[in-house]
Amino acid sequence: MFGKQQVTIVRDNNIHDTSFVKLVKRFHDVKMVTVKSFCAEDFRRSLLIIIQVNLTDPEVLHPLKDKMSMPEREHTPVLFLLDEFNRREIVQANILGATDYIGYPCPDSNFIEIMGDLVNHLVEKSWEKLSKIQESALKVGLKVVENTFSNAAKGLEIIQDEVKESCDLIIKATAQDGLTDWMNAIRQHHNYTYRHSMMVCGYLTAFGMLLGVKKTDLQMLAVGGMMHDIGKSLTPLEILDKPARLDPAEWEIMKDHAKNSGEILAKNGWDEDMIDIAAHHHERLDGSGYSDGLKGSEVSDLARMAAIADMFSGLVDKRSYKPAMPAEKAIQVMLEAEGQLDIPLVKAFQAVALSDESKIFAHQK
Ligand SMILES: [Fe+2]
Numbered sequence: 001m002f003g004k005q006q007v008t009i010v011r012d013n014n015i016h017d018t019s020f021v022k023l024v025k026r027f028h029d030v031k032m033v034t035v036k037s038f039c040a041e042d043f044r045r046s047l048l049i050i051i052q053v054n055l056t057d058p059e060v061l062h063p064l065k066d067k068m069s070m071p072e073r074e075h076t077p078v079l080f081l082l083d084e085f086n087r088r089e090i091v092q093a094n095i096l097g098a099t100d101y102i103g104y105p106c107p108d109s110n111f112i113e114i115m116g117d118l119v120n121h122l123v124e125k126s127w128e129k130l131s132k133i134q135e136s137a138l139k140v141g142l143k144v145v146e147n148t149f150s151n152a153a154k155g156l157e158i159i160q161d162e163v164k165e166s167c168d169l170i171i172k173a174t175a176q177d178g179l180t181d182w183m184n185a186i187r188q189h190h191n192y193t194y195r196h197s198m199m200v201c202g203y204l205t206a207f208g209m210l211l212g213v214k215k216t217d218l219q220m221l222a223v224g225g226m227m228h229d230i231g232k233s234l235t236p237l238e239i240l241d242k243p244a245r246l247d248p249a250e251w252e253i254m255k256d257h258a259k260n261s262g263e264i265l266a267k268n269g270w271d272e273d274m275i276d277i278a279a280h281h282h283e284r285l286d287g288s289g290y291s292d293g294l295k296g297s298e299v300s301d302l303a304r305m306a307a308i309a310d311m312f313s314g315l316v317d318k319r320s321y322k323p324a325m326p327a328e329k330a331i332q333v334m335l336e337a338e339g340q341l342d343i344p345l346v347k348a349f350q351a352v353a354l355s356d357e358s359k360i361f362a363h364q365k
């Protein structure tokens, strides 16, 4: 399937709790192997190896040790699931070269978190090759997106100034080093919420720079972009992470996220303009959008810009049910959405979409 990468699960014949397999399948293609059939190709092809075997059984341990010594193992994270989580198992997992281990069974949320950390480990390590300001913008952005979405899901406070500080780093990194390098780095990340929030934030930031907006408006575009889908923190996971297109009933539930985004920011006392971006990024000029069915001049310039950045980010991003669309084609699709999108703005956005940095930064000192 498009965009789904392989996770290999190594098992033996012992009885273990295997409920984690369906969780892994929600995010990745799963290949099940035995210790015997586990091979170098699995390391090469896999984003992550999960090993659930009896670590006290020499029949399993010796061949596994050989496989874990293969040179191909070096770049692939390996997670051990430990039945007993006792000292003996932990020592054994470490000797075998575990990247991490976890006592299993454990709550689904813990499992998803540790799996996410491991699959993103190499991507985040590659950020070291970026400039210092780009690296810290991506790192701080990751923490802020994770924290705000998790707090919003629990009904806890989300603080505008924290997001603003993180977006200031993004604005600085973009003004200093351009959009292309950090955006390419973001597109490799496996956390969709983070990837999409940062993409919309980056495209809106560059769009604002292209249009020569003043600093406070640039901040507002960046923050509004990062938080535009915060309402998805309330969308049920089986809909949000469904590895296929949504059916009409699920789609209705999904559409609630725009209204929820606006309400979450309003409840936390955020600025009106940011609430506008969050609540209205799916409005369309002909009134066919949601959540308020706004029409024509009722759709603000900010909401028009957010709709363009959001749609473009969606089109050029790969998902499990569709491939990534090239930027030129995405712009073509958007230019054909006449009546829905603000076409003069789409035309202006082309410079951002095609990374024409001389145009984007024309207004920057
Ligand atoms: Fe959205």
Ligand SMILES: [Fe+2]
Residues within 6 Å of the ligand: 196, 200, 228, 229, 310
């Ligand atoms: Fe979005």
